[in-house]
Amino acid sequence: MNIQFQNPFSQKGNWYKGNLHAHTTMSDGKKSPGDIVAMYQDGGYDFLAVTDHNKRTVVDSHTGKMLLIPGEEIDISYNGCYHLVAVNTREALSLPPEARRNVHPKDIIAAVKAKGGDVILAHPYWSNETLEMTRLCEGVLGVEVYNHVCHVDAANGHSMAHWDDMLRIGMRMFGFASDDSHHYVVRDMHPLDTQGGWIMVKTEQCTADAIMAAIRAGNFYASSGPDFKSVVIDGTTVTVETSPVRSIAFRTPQWGGARFEGNDGKLITRAVFTVKSADLRCLRVECTDEQGRMAWVNPLWIVA
Ligand SMILES: [Zn+2]
Numbered sequence: 258m259n260i261q262f263q264n265p266f267s268q269k270g271n272w273y274k275g276n277l278h279a280h281t282t283m284s285d286g287k288k289s290p291g292d293i294v295a296m297y298q299d300g301g302y303d304f305l306a307v308t309d310h311n312k313r314t315v316v317d318s319h320t321g322k323m324l325l326i327p328g329e330e331i332d333i334s335y336n337g338c339y340h341l342v343a344v345n346t347r348e349a350l351s352l353p354p355e356a357r358r359n360v361h362p363k364d365i366i367a368a369v370k371a372k373g374g375d376v377i378l379a380h381p382y383w384s385n386e387t388l389e390m391t392r393l394c395e396g397v398l399g400v401e402v403y404n405h406v407c408h409v410d411a412a413n414g415h416s417m418a419h420w421d422d423m424l425r426i427g428m429r430m431f432g433f434a435s436d437d438s439h440h441y442v443v444r445d446m447h448p449l450d451t452q453g454g455w456i457m458v459k460t461e462q463c464t465a466d467a468i469m470a471a472i473r474a475g476n477f478y479a480s481s482g483p484d485f486k487s488v489v490i491d492g493t494t495v496t497v498e499t500s501p502v503r504s505i506a507f508r509t510p511q512w513g514g515a516r517f518e519g520n521d522g523k524l525i526t527r528a529v530f531t532v533k534s535a536d537l538r539c540l541r542v543e544c545t546d547e548q549g550r551m552a553w554v555n556p557l558w559i560v561a
């Protein structure tokens with residue numbers, strides 16, 4: 258038995274923080290492109306993809322250090338609703354409504370890839386997607402396991418079960434956390450919908466090509482709060498270290514897995530799990546902090 262894992266924690270380079278999903282006044286966002294770029298830059302982000310609906314927003318007058326990766330969010334219908342976030346395309350797709358009606362997701366994914374880009378399946382829980390639907394998205398890099406605005410607005414931002422469904426049938430999907438920011442202000446009984454879901458990417462350079470290559474390889478993890486500090490695999494034993502959290506879980510889409518929580522409310526920073534059977538096939542690690550915010554390591558694959 259052997260565990261296959263692209264371990265970002267053993268790669269050379271630096272950690273870069275970024276969000277690959279955000280809207281502006283060019284679609285239904287409430288702030289201008291310039292304003293949101295400034296907000297993310299002030300928030301300490303290293304990279305951002307502005308992803309307005311079905312159009313590519315060019316942010317001119319951006320002179321700061323934060324990297325901008327081009328993107329757009331393409332919504333289509335095909336026996337249901339899919340939102341596909343295209344990032345790092347060479348040019349816009351900007352598909353008109355008739356080209357997005359009753360079109361198979363694989364055709365959109367192919368069109369994005371033909372322009373050098375990659376696709377992330379946005380908020381499957383919010384979109385009411387069943388496995389019959391998500392399984393048609395072969396070729397995406399992964400799914401938004403966490404979408405911040407969906408969580409803030411409607412409590413359907415967490416898509417762990419949708420991710421696990423895809424993993425269970427062997428789809429090698431990464432997990433992304435994104436803001437999908439629209440409002441950018443605190444509203445009555447709704448906290449900020451921005452800077453609450455991000456990915457941490459390990460690579461040597463903060464360029465679009467380096468960030469995308471690292472993401473495609475799996476050198477990143479997703480978070481809505483806590484940090485992972487290390488993942489160490491020794492034979493079939495997996496040890497993870499985190500910032501102080503309430504619980505650490507080793508999740509598997511098969512039977513099995515384990516969850517660890519500090520007794521009497523004590524926070525923990527480390528947990529260990531030994532894989533006993535290749536029947537698990539896939540394992541992923543997630544942690545939850547005192548405020549209920551989470552972080553997710555990409556899947557480890559167990560081969561007999
Ligand atoms: Zn969407």
Ligand SMILES: [Zn+2]
Pocket residue numbers: 278279280330379437
């Ligand atoms: Zn969106």
